[in-house]
Amino acid sequence: MLKQNPPYREWGLILMKFLASIDVMPIKEILDPQGKAVLLGLKNLDIQGFGDCRIGKHINMEIEAADKATAESIVEDACKKLLANLIMEEYTFELTAI
Amino acid sequence: MKFGVVVFPGSNCEDDTVFAFRHNLGQEIVKLWHKDHDLQGCDFVILPGGFSYGDYLRSGAIARFSPIMNEVIAHANKGGYVMGICNGFQILAEAGLVPGALLRNIERKYICSNIYLKPQSSSTLLTAGLEDRAYKIPIAHGDGRYFADEDTLKQINDNDQVLFRYCDESGVICPEANHNGSIENIAGVTNAGKNVFGMMPHPERASDEALGNIDGRFILEQVIQVLA
Numbered sequence: 001m002l003k004q005n006p007p008y009r010e011w012g013l014i015l016m017k018f019l020a021s022i023d024v025m026p027i028k029e030i031l032d033p034q035g036k037a038v039l040l041g042l043k044n045l046d047i048q049g050f051g052d053c054r055i056g057k058h059i060n061m062e063i064e065a066a067d068k069a070t071a072e073s074i075v076e077d078a079c080k081k082l083l084a085n086l087i088m089e090e091y092t093f094e095l096t097a098i
Numbered sequence: 099m100k101f102g103v104v105v106f107p108g109s110n111c112e113d114d115t116v117f118a119f120r121h122n123l124g125q126e127i128v129k130l131w132h133k134d135h136d137l138q139g140c141d142f143v144i145l146p147g148g149f150s151y152g153d154y155l156r157s158g159a160i161a162r163f164s165p166i167m168n169e170v171i172a173h174a175n176k177g178g179y180v181m182g183i184c185n186g187f188q189i190l191a192e193a194g195l196v197p198g199a200l201l202r203n204i205e206r207k208y209i210c211s212n213i214y215l216k217p218q219s220s221s222t223l224l225t226a227g228l229e230d231r232a233y234k235i236p237i238a239h240g241d242g243r244y245f246a247d248e249d250t251l252k253q254i255n256d257n258d259q260v261l262f263r264y265c266d267e268s269g270v271i272c273p274e275a276n277h278n279g280s281i282e283n284i285a286g287v288t289n290a291g292k293n294v295f296g297m298m299p300h301p302e303r304a305s306d307e308a309l310g311n312i313d314g315r316f317i318l319e320q321v322i323q324v325l326a
Contacts, residue, residue, distance in 0.1 A: 026201075030245060031279075033206050082163070085156055085192065087199040088245055 006066075015064040020075045022093040024084045025056035059083060062098070071095055099325050101127040102140030104170065104186075106161045111147035111183065111302065118305035122315050123322055132164040142179040142321065143170055145186030147238070147300060157200060157241045158188030167193060179223070179321070180294045184239055187286070187296035196289050196296040197254055198246035204279025208240040212311070213277055215285055215299055216265040219258045222292045227320050232269040233262075233313040235299040237277070242298040244280035244287070254287055261286035261297055 026032050035053035042050055065071035075093055084091040103115045112129060119127040128138055137143060150161035161167070167189075174180045174195050182190035190196045203209060215235050217228040246254065254260055263283040266275040276283045278298070286297030304314030 029247065030201065031204070033202060033204055033279075037206060082159065083155070085159065085199055087191075087247070088201055 013066060016067060016071070017098050018063050018065070018068065018071045018095040019098045020059075020061045020063050020071070020093055020095055022059040022061065022075065022079060022083060022091060023056060024059065024079075024089050024091045025054060027088060027090050030088055056089070063095075068095055068097070099125065099142065099322070100138075100140045101125055101142045101144060102130045102137055103127060103144045103146050104130045104132055104164075104166055105146070106132045106148070106150035106164060106189075108150045108152055108161075109146050109148035109185070111185075111300065114300075115144055115146045115183070115302045118302040118315070118318060122305040122312075123318060125322060130166060132161070132166050134166055135169055137166075137169050137173060142181070142325070143173060145170070145180070145182040145189050146302075147184030147186060150185055150189065153185075153241070156188075156192065158185060158190075158192040161185075161189045162192040171195065174289070174294050177291060177293050179325075181224075181321075182294075182296045183300055183302065184237075184242075184298055187298055188241065190294060190296045195294045196287050197250045197259070198244055198284075198287060200241050200298070201243040201245050202241050203239070203243050203277075208238075209242070209277055210238040211236065211277070213237050213299065214265050214267055214269070214275065215262040216269050216271055218260040218263055219288065219292075221258045222261060222288050222295070223324050224288070224295050224317065224320050225261050227323060228317065230269075232265050232267055233317065234267075234304065234311055235301055235314055235317070236303045237299045239278070239298055242278040242280070244278075244284040244298070246281060246284075251281065255282075257290060259288045259290065259292070260284055261288055261295060262299070 034055040214232040217225040262285040301314030301317040304311040
């Protein structure tokens, strides 16, 4: 189960709202055929200068928590358990207060 | 011996699986709804092909958290038999019940065609009794490129956990026969306990004479011959 955000509202606490900006990318050991196809397309368009190209996912999610550290630990948990498959992907994220 | 096939939203091979086991193999088989928490006394659970939850996020990633998966995982951990075919294999991999992961096919295309498989493991229920020849079985998937890191790969090879490898018509395991770009031509694997089987090809779609190919039936029959 994912970690539950404690029932702060019921306790009368004011929650902070964040935007979690999450990137999920294929790990470097894995060949990324999508990235290769995009490079080929750019070459066909005669747009020059690009090197290695890797394609992943970007996920934006709003999250409410008591503070930034709590929000971070919840997003971390979500990434590990569902948003990324750590056998083939890695993730990074940033939190911005909104 | 009672078989059960789990139906997830977006599964589309559950009827083929029921037909193969009931009509071609004469077995008792029931459908299990993914929201239930009851395996209805099934000894052998099958996760069928399809596109559970529309393949959103990653193939099998959401289905892996369907309510019935708690019971399926508990069944597998107790040594009970579980088999995942195509999307079912992806769900098993996401659940960590079999090693490795399934990536987008190397040529990025969805492949629907007959391919050939060479049985590998001599120590699993599913493959030990098969002949040493190429079996013609259909595949239909976009995310079938098997991947495992170096350590895992060594472990599954050393422990005889590879069920099938893609081969050509004469049984030669070669790069040309590796349609989806799987590591070491791997088409199916089992867990360390050898009671959970995952494979991308569809044996249930090659089980009836009317379809002109019963190589799949020979594979599914293994389970019955040993357990019945």
